[in-house]
Amino acid sequence: xxxxxxxxxxxxxxxxxxxxxxALLRQHQDKVYSLIAQIVSSHEDAEELTQDVFVKTFxxxxxxxxxxxxxxxxxxxxxxxxxxATRKRKQVFINLEEKVLNNIPDxxxxxxxxxENDEKLLQNIKEAIEKLxxxxxxxxxxxxxxxxxxxxxxxxxxxxxxxxxVKLFRTRKKIAVLxxxxxxxxx
Amino acid sequence: MKQDKALRKTLxxxxxxLPFGFHDKxxxxxxxxxxxxxxxxxxxDILVAGTVSFLLFAxxxxxxxxxxxxxxxxxxxxxxxxxxxGLPVSFYICMSFIVLLLLGMDFKLRQxxxxxxxxxxx
Numbered sequence: 001x002x003x004x005x006x007x008x009x010x011x012x013x014x015x016x017x018x019x020x021x022x023a024l025l026r027q028h029q030d031k032v033y034s035l036i037a038q039i040v041s042s043h044e045d046a047e048e049l050t051q052d053v054f055v056k057t058f059x060x061x062x063x064x065x066x067x068x069x070x071x072x073x074x075x076x077x078x079x080x081x082x083x084x085a086t087r088k089r090k091q092v093f094i095n096l097e098e099k100v101l102n103n104i105p106d107x108x109x110x111x112x113x114x115x116e117n118d119e120k121l122l123q124n125i126k127e128a129i130e131k132l133x134x135x136x137x138x139x140x141x142x143x144x145x146x147x148x149x150x151x152x153x154x155x156x157x158x159x160x161x162x163x164x165x166v167k168l169f170r171t172r173k174k175i176a177v178l179x180x181x182x183x184x185x186x187x
Numbered sequence: 188m189k190q191d192k193a194l195r196k197t198l199x200x201x202x203x204x205l206p207f208g209f210h211d212k213x214x215x216x217x218x219x220x221x222x223x224x225x226x227x228x229x230x231x232d233i234l235v236a237g238t239v240s241f242l243l244f245a246x247x248x249x250x251x252x253x254x255x256x257x258x259x260x261x262x263x264x265x266x267x268x269x270x271x272x273g274l275p276v277s278f279y280i281c282m283s284f285i286v287l288l289l290l291g292m293d294f295k296l297r298q299x300x301x302x303x304x305x306x307x308x309x
Contacts, residue, residue, distance in 0.1 A: 114191060116193045122196060
């Protein structure tokens, strides 16, 4: 769907044509669901939260000014909704000390995260991702899975682009540390 | 950081599927929300129209009394037309004046609201 097309759809929704929302929903539902499922780690909760996100979007559509793409705005609503839901659950996440993260050289992280044919490693990465904090999961999901540029991720998460880069870098390191720990425990 | 092939591959394997009927379920909720919004707008329009009408009427009376020295009540009191139904004619004149004023304002406000973006007809 082109940006011009999306503007036309938004105009129709604002003019009272509710059915026009269907096109917007079809276009974004899978990606929004995927992002939320990654953050909350529960498919049932993710489905409910995705519904909430689209109802919120419909309610707020008259306040959408068009400064950013509709997808950015939609992702921002999805990100905030999912993060709020995880806060309510009060889950405990692993906090790694700065020292531990600094102990692992960048080259080791680069090498480790590029071994794409090692099935055991892929399983370890999957388990490491599950142990990340919700905002860290959101960052890697937006960057690696959805292919969003850093500037857009900054707009979605309300961080600066530099902060996004730093957080992504640290999250990669955290994944590498968690993989090393898992491999050490398996021996 | 741009590469991280193993990380990308792991994440690409995570493709959760939305349950069947999700789209219809959400659209049902959207239609319900649209109906609610219409009702809310309708109530809001009535409240705004009522408040504006009352303020305009009160303002008109205040202006006539205090700035133009035109006392409507005195004029009505001065009229001494016998009534067969018990109520004074001044009452009917006063009521018809108010009704005409409110009908006029109602017509104007409906036109303004219809022109506004995203508002349903009242």
